[in-house]
Amino acid sequence: MSETTEDIMSATYRALCAHGFADLTMQRIADETDRSKASLHYHYDTKEELLRAFLDYLLDDFESRLACEAADPDERLDTFVEAVFGPAEADDDGDFAVALLEIKARAPFSEPFRDRLVALDARMRETVAAAVRDGIEAGRYAEVDPDDVARFVVTAINGSHVREVALDESPAEARRLVEAYLDRTLDRRSEPEVPV
Amino acid sequence: MSETTEDIMSATYRALCAHGFADLTMQRIADETDRSKASLHYHYDTKEELLRAFLDYLLDDFESRLACEAADPDERLDTFVEAVFGPAEADDDGDFAVALLEIKARAPFSEPFRDRLVALDARMRETVAAAVRDGIEAGRYAEVDPDDVARFVVTAINGSHVREVALDESPAEARRLVEAYLDRTLDRRSEPEVPV
Incomplete structure (x- = not known):
């Protein structure tokens, strides 16, 4: 995973913790990074797309914690x-x-x-x-x-x-x-x- | 429980099933009854108050189903x-x-x-x-x-x-x-x- 992706994913995690899912916006995710909202949209067209990537990221993270x-x-x-x-x-x-x-x-x-x-x-x-x-x-x-x-x-x-x-x-x-x-x-x- | 209360509670149940919790409004609950939205507000000041009553109603209903x-x-x-x-x-x-x-x-x-x-x-x-x-x-x-x-x-x-x-x-x-x-x-x- 690239540093950019890792950065956006952990920002999404923090934004979800801070605002909950219902009030999550691309701006609030961007606020948790050094990036602009436009830069986020360069990587993910929509909030839905970013959230799908985030769920994949969670799955990977869980797999790595299961690794035994x-x-x-x-x-x-x-x-x-x-x-x-x-x-x-x-x-x-x-x-x-x-x-x-x-x-x-x-x-x-x-x-x-x-x-x-x-x-x-x-x-x-x-x-x-x-x-x-x-x-x-x-x-x-x-x-x-x-x-x-x-x-x-x-x-x-x-x-x-x-x-x-x-x-x-x-x-x-x-x-x-x-x-x-x-x-x-x-x-x-x-x-x-x-x-x- | 009065007939009015019973009527509003089952309307709330149907409105929740039809629209989900996020999109529930007093109007949508009223639409499931013969009553106006104003008449609903006569019984319950706010949607929150109505929903609290609805959760009490669920609890009572569950108790009656448990009665053995x-x-x-x-x-x-x-x-x-x-x-x-x-x-x-x-x-x-x-x-x-x-x-x-x-x-x-x-x-x-x-x-x-x-x-x-x-x-x-x-x-x-x-x-x-x-x-x-x-x-x-x-x-x-x-x-x-x-x-x-x-x-x-x-x-x-x-x-x-x-x-x-x-x-x-x-x-x-x-x-x-x-x-x-x-x-x-x-x-x-x-x-x-x-x-x-």
């Missing part, structure tokens, strides 16, 4: 949970969660938004399902349906997001319950059993 | 799941879910909206927790934390709502997983065991 070289399925699940629940930008304070929920609420009216949200969801579910599948094959996890477990975990994560925004609830509550669900459902132990 | 005389905890949990996932109005087609997610996304900017969403959430969690608690006391369910189970179930329901809107996924997927989670976590059986 480990073969160990426990480690891969932990990396996933941390990528989803771990602190985002330091100056965020939940503002981005608010903007992202506005974007999700707009998805029924925007095919390009929906496509990107569907892709992000598929990526999340695949990550969980693959780790669960490998854990089962290695004889480490209980014989469950990896796709069902993945769908339920991601559904709970979606719920955690809406609870953070609508009810001002800390995502730590959902994180604890998702981890307990994985431990219990997969019958995985936090420590290997040591013979006495 | 049964003492049996399984039956109470089934009534809850049906109230949450069962078909709403016949002409709905998911439009109301879209409007409700817009309202949730607005909650950080409206204390009265947030208060009502928090009350609805507490009511949902209490319903599940009470049934689980009674099932444990009767020796029918496994010894789990009723509040944790309730929170996880309601979080998954919140996730199902956002998935229906943002990803156009059928709530039937989440319903199946919530039911399987309850069966497994509570160790409840669909049929009583019959001695052979």
Whole structure:
């Protein structure tokens, strides 16, 4: 990604946090950079086009946070949970969660938004399902349906997001319950059993 | 509830389904009734005031759908799941879910909206927790934390709502997983065991 793109994308992130999705304008994004609004329009014809690029950027960012070289399925699940629940930008304070929920609420009216949200969801579910599948094959996890477990975990994560925004609830509550669900459902132990 | 109130509330429901929350106006609500916009303002000073009343109306409606005389905890949990996932109005087609997610996304900017969403959430969690608690006391369910189970179930329901809107996924997927989670976590059986 070019420095210009990176610059515009992080300005979009900050503008979304500051103004929310409904009040986002090209001018407000430009105000978060050293660039003019005209310069932004040189790169992106419309606000819609810029926002589509921004959702692609989010997807890439999420993929890079998921990247886990480990073969160990426990480690891969932990990396996933941390990528989803771990602190985002330091100056965020939940503002981005608010903007992202506005974007999700707009998805029924925007095919390009929906496509990107569907892709992000598929990526999340695949990550969980693959780790669960490998854990089962290695004889480490209980014989469950990896796709069902993945769908339920991601559904709970979606719920955690809406609870953070609508009810001002800390995502730590959902994180604890998702981890307990994985431990219990997969019958995985936090420590290997040591013979006495 | 008076006939007038009932009339205005169901008009608000239809107007929300037709126009969404962002484009809702007093005129559009009046258009769904035999009344004038002025007559609506006689009952509710502002759109905000009408919407607060509408959220109270939703809460009451949900309470009445939860009402279950049964003492049996399984039956109470089934009534809850049906109230949450069962078909709403016949002409709905998911439009109301879209409007409700817009309202949730607005909650950080409206204390009265947030208060009502928090009350609805507490009511949902209490319903599940009470049934689980009674099932444990009767020796029918496994010894789990009723509040944790309730929170996880309601979080998954919140996730199902956002998935229906943002990803156009059928709530039937989440319903199946919530039911399987309850069966497994509570160790409840669909049929009583019959001695052979």
